[in-house]
Amino acid sequence: MKKIIFTPTLLVIAALLTACNSMPTNTSMLDQTRNDYRSAQSNPKVASYAPLEMKQASDAMAKANAAAANNDSTEEIDKLAYLAKQKIALTQEVAKQKSAEADVAKSGTERDKMRLDQRTREADQSRTAANIARGDAAYAQQQTRDAQVRNANLEAQLAELSAKKTERGMVITLGDVLFATDQARLNPEGQRTVQKLAQVLTQNPQRTVLIEGFTDSTGSSAHNQALSERRADSVQLGLLEQGIARNRIAIHGYGEAHPVAGNESTTDRQLNRRVEIVLSEDDGKIRPR
Amino acid sequence: MKMNSRQSVIALCGAVVLASVGCSSMKTPATADVAVSKAAVDNAASAGGAELAPVEMRMAREKMAAANKAMANKDYELASDLANQAQADAKLAQAKAASAKAQAASAALDDDIRILREELQRARK
Numbered sequence: 001m002k003k004i005i006f007t008p009t010l011l012v013i014a015a016l017l018t019a020c021n022s023m024p025t026n027t028s029m030l031d032q033t034r035n036d037y038r039s040a041q042s043n044p045k046v047a048s049y050a051p052l053e054m055k056q057a058s059d060a061m062a063k064a065n066a067a068a069a070n071n072d073s074t075e076e077i078d079k080l081a082y083l084a085k086q087k088i089a090l091t092q093e094v095a096k097q098k099s100a101e102a103d104v105a106k107s108g109t110e111r112d113k114m115r116l117d118q119r120t121r122e123a124d125q126s127r128t129a130a131n132i133a134r135g136d137a138a139y140a141q142q143q144t145r146d147a148q149v150r151n152a153n154l155e156a157q158l159a160e161l162s163a164k165k166t167e168r169g170m171v172i173t174l175g176d177v178l179f180a181t182d183q184a185r186l187n188p189e190g191q192r193t194v195q196k197l198a199q200v201l202t203q204n205p206q207r208t209v210l211i212e213g214f215t216d217s218t219g220s221s222a223h224n225q226a227l228s229e230r231r232a233d234s235v236q237l238g239l240l241e242q243g244i245a246r247n248r249i250a251i252h253g254y255g256e257a258h259p260v261a262g263n264e265s266t267t268d269r270q271l272n273r274r275v276e277i278v279l280s281e282d283d284g285k286i287r288p289r
Numbered sequence: 290m291k292m293n294s295r296q297s298v299i300a301l302c303g304a305v306v307l308a309s310v311g312c313s314s315m316k317t318p319a320t321a322d323v324a325v326s327k328a329a330v331d332n333a334a335s336a337g338g339a340e341l342a343p344v345e346m347r348m349a350r351e352k353m354a355a356a357n358k359a360m361a362n363k364d365y366e367l368a369s370d371l372a373n374q375a376q377a378d379a380k381l382a383q384a385k386a387a388s389a390k391a392q393a394a395s396a397a398l399d400d401d402i403r404i405l406r407e408e409l410q411r412a413r414k
Contacts, residue, residue: 079370086377093384100391107398114405121412 024069029078033085037061040088049098053091060084150203157200158279161193168287169278172197174235176273184230186238194235197277198242210278210286211235213253214260216269221255229253231275250286258289315365322372323356329376333383342385349378 037057040046046054064080163170178190186194201207213228232251239249261268280286330349338346356371 079374082374083377086374086381090377090381090384093381093388097384097388097391100388100395103395104391104398107395107402111398111402111405114402114409118405118409118412121409 025071025074025077026068027074027077027081029085030064030068030081033061033064033081033088036085036088040091043092043095045095045099046091049102050091050094053087053094057084057087057091060087154200154204157196161196161200163279166278169280172277172279174275174277176270179231179234179273179275182227184227184234186234191238194238195242198239198244200279201239201244201248202242204282206282206284208248208250208280208284208286209239210250210252210280210288212276212278212289213251214258214272214274214276215256216259216272217256217263218269225253225255227253228255235275235277248284252288254289315369316363319360319365319369319372322369322376323353323360326353326356326372326376326379329379329383333379333386336383337386337390338379338382340386341389342382345378345382345385349375349382352378 040054040057060080061084064077064084067077067080158170158172161172163172165171172193174186174190174193178187178193179185180187197209201209211232213230213232215224215228217224229251230253232253236249236251240246256263256272259272260274261271263269263272278286326349330353333342333346333349338349352371352375356368356375359365359368359371
């Protein structure tokens with residue numbers, strides 16, 4: 001008879017145990033831990049940077065879940081859940097750390113590249129500046145050389161024209177022999193001289209000329225005045241024909257004024273019959289008589 | 290299946306022996322747990338845990354103190370539990386400190402890059 005009572009008792013106990021098993025014990029700590037676990041699982045950085053820590057957290061989580069399924073005491077469940085919770089938090093921190101370290105490595109490379117870019121740029125800039133400076137210096141030297149050559153040429157040309165240095169500038173004197181007697185027309189020799197002068201003016205475009213005509217005292221002063229003006233005109237015409245601009249040529253007839261010799265002898269009178277051409281300096285200005 | 294009294298006595302003696310061995314055997318692992326946890330707390334402290342993870346660091350120290358007290362009271366199971374929790378707290382504190390440092394370094398570098406980029410932009414103009 002003992003056996004008959006024993007069997008239903010066992011069944012009831014078994015049924016109770018099954019009921020308990022199907023309703024695992026839950027605690028708020030466990031719930032929270034499970035939430036933390038889910039968010040760690042869904043964090044891609046955890047998967048790539050902290051797989052080892054995640055494994056340990058998973059093991060701890062499994063232990064807490066098993067205790068809950070086993071209907072262990074809430075103290076026991078909470079104890080295990082707490083350990084799992086801290087391990088999950090650790091996993092998240094390690095993932096953050098490794099991710100930041102990866103960023104540092106990447107950013108370090110980027111920064112180094114940018115520094116290199118900057119230095120390259122600076123080097124390029126200073127090289128360009130040096131090239132410009134060198135170019136400027138070379139250009140200035142070339143200018144100086146050109147000016148020197150021009151001056152040397154000018155001196156040679158002026159020497160050929162027998163120019164004399166005066167306080168009004170270089171003065172070229174076209175003597176009476178370069179004109180037809182008592183006429184304003186230049187003879188071939190005179191025309192050659194005018195051509196040379198035109199060349200000087202072409203090569204020194206900033207210079208101007210003042211053409212002054214003079215005669216001796218023979219004849220009426222009106223005639224002499226007119227002759228001096230016509231001879232000056234004639235020289236101007238010669239220059240215009242050579243392509244010199246009119247505004248660079250000033251003319252003035254002085255008649256028998258400003259003789260350079262006496263009017264007594266033939267030789268002296270011939271010296272007085274002349275055209276003087278005053279060449280300006282680079283400023284283009286000529287002081288009148 | 291009825292046991293005689295002699296057998297019962299033997300069984301009881303065995304159970305008592307087992308129980309006493311079980312109890313005293315808790316002392317060694319608890320001592321080890323406390324030692325390991327103390328090392329974890331020290332590591333976390335030297336990694337800057339007190340400044341960078343003060344909450345976890347404080348919890349770890351309090352639990353260590355409680356674990357030592359339990360050891361003194363010969364409550365080895367409690368000592369072991371507390372030591373394990375202290376260890377988890379300390380490790381978390383250390384990880385937080387390391388993570389904070391790495392993030393600060395990353396932010397500083399990002400700042401550097403931003404400034405460099407601005408300078409490069411200005412130089413281009």
